[in-house]
Amino acid sequence: MNKEFIEIRWHGRGGQGAITAAKIVAGAAFAEGYAGVVMAPTFGTERRGAPVMTSLKISRTKIYDLSPIETPDIVVVLDHLLLKEADVTHGLKPGGIIVLNTPMAFESYHFKNFKLATADITAISVEAGLPHGMVNTGIIGSLEKATKLLGIDILIKGIEEEFRTRKPEKNSLAAKIAYERTVAGG
Amino acid sequence: MHIIEDGNAAAALGVKLCRANVIAAYPITPQTPLTEKLSEYVESGEMKAEYIPVESEHSAMAVCIAASSAGARAFTATSANGLLYMHEQVQWAAGARLPIVMCVVNRAVGAPWNVWNDQQDSISQRDTGWIQMYCADHQQIIDSVIKAFWLAEKVSIPIMVCYDGFLLSHTFMPFDLPDQEKVDAFLPPFRPAYALNPDEPASLNTVTLPDVRIDVHGELAHGYMEIRYLLQEELRASLAVAAEADKRFTEIFGRGGDPYIEPYRCDDADHIAVGLGSLTYQLRVSVDALRKEGIKVGVMGIRFYRPFPDEAIANALKGKKGVIVFEKALSYGYEGALASDLKSALYEHLAGTGRLPLVQNFIAGIGGREIRTDDLTQTLRAATQSRIAKEPTWIGLKL
Incomplete structure (x- = not known):
């Protein structure tokens, strides 16, 4: 993966917090020296439970192009059931990475030409003390394990800052456990 | 200090730093998060501040007009049909002549109903006597809001700070949040030459006659035409x-430059794309x-x-x-308003010099239609090679 310019597309459901997760990664990337970070939700018709997308572009230099991502390096999927509702690998670069929250075994998926990373973030988050269904911090641990993008420490710091008034330790613990347990293919 | 926030937050933070006294607003997508903040x-x-829903x-x-007339620094924001x-x-x-600042979060106007971005709303207010600034x-956004209050109060003319709905209003990116002390140094409190006062009741802007007249103080007062001329x-x-x-x-904050135009790779260019707002940054890509192909464009x-x-x-x-003009609005029945304005400026200053460029006009992104960078590049390449057949040409039309 070219680490000068990285495009990450997030697939979640309205209310799942994909935007907050992408914002935490954006903040960590900026703190790590990426001068250009642009995070753009898809606009207009969001509602709770419906499939939503968010684009995150990370670049060493300022980003002038705000148009949506067409060929992501990474896709993050917060709910495995979205695989049946949305074409999450659309445009994904050959060799691109899929980070998937799923209760199913890693071996049960077969993506040609892409690298898969899975973890049961829903269960991990409950284990970390979060309410059922809060998966947007845990998934950041899986993303880091699968991509080695920014280092887990700066992401943990970003999570605790974002959630400083809302269970910061439990949220960062979810990311730490997810980082340990994520199964990533070569 | 750099923070990562969306464009509406940048505008709201600017208004807060400027210590606006009165905010009156009605929510409309995509402006809503700005006034919520x-x-x-x-x-x-x-x-x-007084927030008046x-x-x-x-x-x-109307509330901003009253507040500003009473000497308050007033702000509002809106979009599209609200405007x-x-x-x-x-x-x-x-x-x-009230120095109100208003953010226009650009959105397409109905009918048909559409909440997405183009610039028909603020362009349709071009001739109202307001100053209009556009942000990329x-x-x-935040710097323009701060400059706008200073400028508006200096010249007693209201200002619209326009930025693209969703593309900027709902997109997160890093920007420098100016220090309060520096903003206070830049922008002194609003001290109007005249302010309404309950101790001395007055009627403002009542019927003003076609001709000048002697006022109650025995002085020659302007007629309507003089006031509008001024x-x-x-x-x-x-x-x-x-x-x-x-x-x-620039002296206080260390950034600034040309207040009117923002050229990129224009010096040695043969062809120059022109536009308003975030589209001009996308055009840089x-x-x-095209520069890599050897085409001299800016x-x-x-x-x-x-x-x-x-x-x-x-x-x-x-x-x-x-000159290749890209616009997200048009004067229906003719062409893009900016294209007409550019032709007028070029004719005024360059007619007869033999240095008049050819002007071509493209309409893009109406009602939030996605503008693909590859499409922009292709259009720009073609426009540098030969004159387009029909003007204005709509990009990305699916007919």
Whole structure:
């Protein structure tokens, strides 16, 4: 993966917090020296439970192009059931990475030409003390394990800052456990 | 200090730093998060201001007119049909010479109903006597809001700070949050020459006759025509004051530059793309791609649209082979308003010199239609090679 310019597309459901997760990664990337970070939700018709997308572009230099991502390096999927509702690998670069929250075994998926990373973030988050269904911090641990993008420490710091008034330790613990347990293919 | 926030937050933070006294607004997508933020600042006490929730945009501007007449620093924001509903009061604010600042979060106008971005809303207010500034990123949004209050109060003319709905309003990117002390140094408290006062009741802007007259003090008072002439003259003169604002801002904050235009790779270019707002930054990517092919092209963003900086623009474009105007709005029945304005400026300053460029006009992104960078690059490449057949040409049309 070219680490000068990285495009990450997030697939979640309205209310799942994909935007907050992408914002935490954006903040960590900026703190790590990426001068250009642009995070753009898809606009207009969001509602709770419906499939939503968010684009995150990370670049060493300022980003002038705000148009949506067409060929992501990474896709993050917060709910495995979205695989049946949305074409999450659309445009994904050959060799691109899929980070998937799923209760199913890693071996049960077969993506040609892409690298898969899975973890049961829903269960991990409950284990970390979060309410059922809060998966947007845990998934950041899986993303880091699968991509080695920014280092887990700066992401943990970003999570605790974002959630400083809302269970910061439990949220960062979810990311730490997810980082340990994520199964990533070569 | 750099923070990562969306464009509406950048605008709200700018208004807070400017210590606006009165905010009156009615929510409309995509402006809503901006006014929500301001109401939160007021509610929490972070901002000492009167937040007046009103029942319509027309009333929002009416409240701002009253507040500004009483000497308060007033702010509002709107989009699309909200701005159109406000239109009568928008004209009034300019005629009354009140330094109100308003963010217009650009959105397509109905019908048919559409919440997404284009610039038909603010372009349709071009001739109201307001100053109009356009922003290409979040730094420009927050900096423009701060400059706008200073400039508006200096020239007694209201200002629209326009930025693209969703593309900027809902997109997160890093920007520098100016220090409060520096903003206070840049922007002194609002001290109008005249303010309404309960101790001395007065009627403002009542029926003003076609001709001049002797007023109650025995002095010759302006007629309607003189008052409107002065609005035009002082709008034109505000171009120089805008340059002064930019100079002061640069001294205090260490960033600034040309207040009117933002050229990119234009110096040795044969062809120059021109536009307003975030599209001009996207065009930089196309310019870079075409430069690699050896095509000498640049892009110029217009930051100040009214008063129109015709001389600065004509100087930047003289001797170029082509000017390629991209617009997210048009004067229905003719062409893009910016294209007409550019042709007028070029004719005024360059006719007979043999240095008049060819002007071509493209319409893009109407009602939020996605503008693909590859499509922009192709259009720009083609426009540098030969004249387009039909003007204006719509990009991305699926007919």
